[in-house]
Amino acid sequence: MMASNEQNSQDHAETAVGDLSSLVSVLDDQSASRQRVAATVLFADICGSTHLFEKYGDFQARQIESHILDLLSAKTMQFDGTVIKTIGDEIMSRFPDAEHAVNAACRMQExxxxxxxxxxxxxxxxxxxxxxxxxxxxxxxxxxxxxxxARMVSQAKADQIITTRETIDFLPEELQRTTRNLGQAWVRGKQDEMEIFEVLWQEEGSGLTQMVNTRQQEEVRSLLFARLFLEYRGEKIEIEPSAQAFSLGRGNRNSLVVDQEMVSRSHADIQFRQGKFILIDHSTNGTYLLLENGSRFLVRREEFTLHDRGCICLGHAVADDAADVIRYQCVHA
Structure with a gap:
C-alpha cells in the first residue's frame, strides 16, 4: 500500500513537471511573438462616410470606401509602411520612422x-x-x-494631418519647415496638455488657410486659460481646463451630485475642448438651460457649448424658485 502511494506521488510530480515545462514553452513562444520596437503609427479616416451611404446607398458607398482604402494602402506600401488593419472607414498603418510616415500622409492627401x-x-x-x-x-x-x-486623428479636421511634438523632433529639418505649431491641446487619456502640429501638405497658393497673426494666436491661446464657475445650493465650484470630464448626476460618484428623482445617475458631463466648455447630456429626461439673454434650450443626448452665464437644470425646465438650479459663468483670462 505504501509502495502504491509512493508511486502515485511520483506520477503526480512527473505530471506537474511536465505541465510546468509546457507552460514555460508556451510563455517562451508568446514572448518570441511579441517585441517592442520604435515605429510611427498612422491613422487615416474618411470624412463624412455616413453621408456617402445616405447619398449613394450601401453597395456603391462601400465601393467608394474600398477604393479610397486601396489608395491609402498603396501609399503606405510605397513609403515602406505596413497596413496593420482597416476598421470600417479607417486605416491603421505602421512605418519604420516619422519621415516615411509624414511623406506617406502627404501623398495620401494628394x-x-x-x-x-x-x-x-x-x-x-x-x-x-x-x-x-x-x-x-x-x-x-x-x-x-x-x-x-488615434487621438491625433480625432483632433484633425477634413484635409488635415495632425501629429505631436515628439514626432516632429524625429523629422529632418526640411520636413519640419512644412509644419506649423497649433499650440497646446488637451488629449483624452493624458494628464497634461500636449503640443500638437499640423503638417502642411498643400502647395503654396492651393487654398491652404494662412497662419493666423500673432494677435490672433494670443487670442486663441487665451482660451486655454478659461474657467467655468458653478454655483449650486450655496456651494461654489471652479472648473479649470482639464482632460478630465466634470460629471453631474444622481449617483454618488459624480463630481456634482444632484439628488432628484428626475435626474439620471450619470446625467451629464462638462468637458473642455479647444478652448470651450461643452455640456454633454446622457440622460433620459434631458438637461434644460436658461441663458442670460432669456433663450431657453433643451439638450437631450447631445452637446451644448456654454457661453457667458446662465442656469442649468437637470431633468426639468429652469424655474426661478427651483432649489436645484445650477448657475454657471464662463470666464476667459
Whole structure:
C-alpha cells in the first residue's frame, strides 16, 4: 500500500513537471511573438462616410470606401509602411520612422484629391500620426504610441494631418519647415496638455488657410486659460481646463451630485475642448438651460457649448424658485 502511494506521488510530480515545462514553452513562444520596437503609427479616416451611404446607398458607398482604402494602402506600401488593419472607414498603418510616415500622409492627401474616380464626390480624409515605442503582437500593434496616434486623428479636421511634438523632433529639418505649431491641446487619456502640429501638405497658393497673426494666436491661446464657475445650493465650484470630464448626476460618484428623482445617475458631463466648455447630456429626461439673454434650450443626448452665464437644470425646465438650479459663468483670462 505504501509502495502504491509512493508511486502515485511520483506520477503526480512527473505530471506537474511536465505541465510546468509546457507552460514555460508556451510563455517562451508568446514572448518570441511579441517585441517592442520604435515605429510611427498612422491613422487615416474618411470624412463624412455616413453621408456617402445616405447619398449613394450601401453597395456603391462601400465601393467608394474600398477604393479610397486601396489608395491609402498603396501609399503606405510605397513609403515602406505596413497596413496593420482597416476598421470600417479607417486605416491603421505602421512605418519604420516619422519621415516615411509624414511623406506617406502627404501623398495620401494628394492622391485622394487628384484621383479621377473621386473628383466629383468631394471626398476628404483626415490623418493623425505619432512616433514612439509599440508592442508588436500577432501582426497587431499596442501601446501608448498607438493610442496617441488615434487621438491625433480625432483632433484633425477634413484635409488635415495632425501629429505631436515628439514626432516632429524625429523629422529632418526640411520636413519640419512644412509644419506649423497649433499650440497646446488637451488629449483624452493624458494628464497634461500636449503640443500638437499640423503638417502642411498643400502647395503654396492651393487654398491652404494662412497662419493666423500673432494677435490672433494670443487670442486663441487665451482660451486655454478659461474657467467655468458653478454655483449650486450655496456651494461654489471652479472648473479649470482639464482632460478630465466634470460629471453631474444622481449617483454618488459624480463630481456634482444632484439628488432628484428626475435626474439620471450619470446625467451629464462638462468637458473642455479647444478652448470651450461643452455640456454633454446622457440622460433620459434631458438637461434644460436658461441663458442670460432669456433663450431657453433643451439638450437631450447631445452637446451644448456654454457661453457667458446662465442656469442649468437637470431633468426639468429652469424655474426661478427651483432649489436645484445650477448657475454657471464662463470666464476667459
Amino acid at each position: 492622391t485622394v484629391k487628384s484621383d479621377p474616380a473621386l473628383s466629383e464626390l468631394i471626398i476628404s480624409i483626415k490623418i493623425g500620426l505619432h512616433h514612439g515605442r509599440v508592442l508588436v503582437e500577432q501582426d497587431d500593434l499596442f501601446g501608448d504610441a498607438v493610442n496617441l496616434a
